[in-house]
Amino acid sequence: MSQLKQMSHLDNIPSTPGKFKMEKSSPYINRLRVHSSLAKLTFWSFIFLGVILFFFFRSPSSNPLPSDPSRRSLRTFNWGGPAFEKRIRSSARVRARNGISVLVTGAAGFVGTHVSAALKRRGDGVLGLDNFNDYYDPSLKRARQALLERSGIFIVEGDINDMALLRKLFEVVSFTHVMHLAAQAGVRYAMENPSSYVHSNIAGLVSLLEVCKNANPQPAIVWASSSSVYGLNTKVPFSEKDRTDQPASLYAATKKAGEEIAHTYNHIYGLSLTGLRFFTVYGPWGRPDMAYFFFTRDILKGKTIPIFEAANHGTVARDFTYIDDIVKGCLGALDTAQKSTGSGGKKKGPAQLRVYNLGNTSPVPVSDLVSILERHLKVKAKRHILKLPRNGDVPFTHANISLAQRELGYKPTTDLQTGLKKFVRWYLSYYSGGKKAAG
């Protein structure tokens, strides 16, 4: 009823003041009334407009993130303005001759931090992007961010689903490459929070590729797939030619979907795309959700650690790969990536589409990993042997890396013994209060 009244009131407002019809009462009084209601309307319109503009400029991010239950921390990010753009430009500035300018997504993550630092050391331009979610202790991500900041790398705080932000970054810097490492990682967590995998690994990947395909020039993209795409494949070692249509976890399925999505964007838009299948990456500044990391923590605390075994007391093994080797593989992929062929959303010719295994080629049983940790920590582990749960885990992984060796010059040099020694040294230094110094 009141709405109807309001609407009828609005109907009486003249579109052109001079054409307003006056009835009954004196023309002078009527004119006064008209003028005073016009003044009121103008006044309130200005107030309304002012409020809208205030909120618009206060929060330049038009972050369109849906109210998605998969998001662990519902946050909006503030970005924009001249100071923000200046920081972006300075971080992405190329200092070496023939250097590249790279947008690294997931830069506060484990692999992202190491790759960003390595690029910067070579004189490449690096801009980071990370949403600092709380899948694991965000203070570790903040410590990695502080580390990168010291070498002049700025990490923009935002989500890969925020296309307006991505477009802004490409508007300010013509990135030659994108190193896409932002993802929802972890094999077992996918049963707890499936939608977070769809949100980051599928929707996020598509938003990023949408912005990249419209960019002019289009960047070349190198991104993190996973050894888990081999799923229930039993042929060893795993070669890129083997089947990858039997994922054992939703995590693996989203990474496999990513590889198919990459094919589509390469095919339709001429984007140069390289997927890297990482094999259980470990090392300093690593991920606390991974077994080697929380085994270390729990061995030191005297807590029992669950060690999985396969059916009939079979061994569970992983092709553990040291972070420095992975970084070399990532740089090799960036350096051999050809340019995308399209521009502004239009394909101009066929573009490069690649997938590589980045592993260590020597699987180690998980029980041996624990023995190595015991030696380095000088503490005996309390082992509890359990049957491999049916929650997405696979019994073993083993990479055939000959393709990466041939085409990327990839050659891992760190064995598990040496790599874990470096990890333990970092771990003890970082968690014994030397957080800032741990390098």
Ligand SMILES: O=C(O)[C@H]1O[C@H](OP(=O)(O)OP(=O)(O)OC[C@H]2O[C@@H](n3ccc(=O)[nH]c3=O)[C@H](O)[C@@H]2O)[C@H](O)[C@@H](O)[C@@H]1O
């Ligand atoms: O290679 C990969 O693509 C994947 O490697 C790891 O996945 P995963 O190999 O399962 O690594 P961890 O969770 O650290 O497990 C390592 C080994 O320890 C075993 N494990 C794990 C947890 C546990 O409580 N006990 C245990 O024995 C697992 O079965 C596995 O064999 C990462 O977590 C994934 O994000 C990554 O994509």
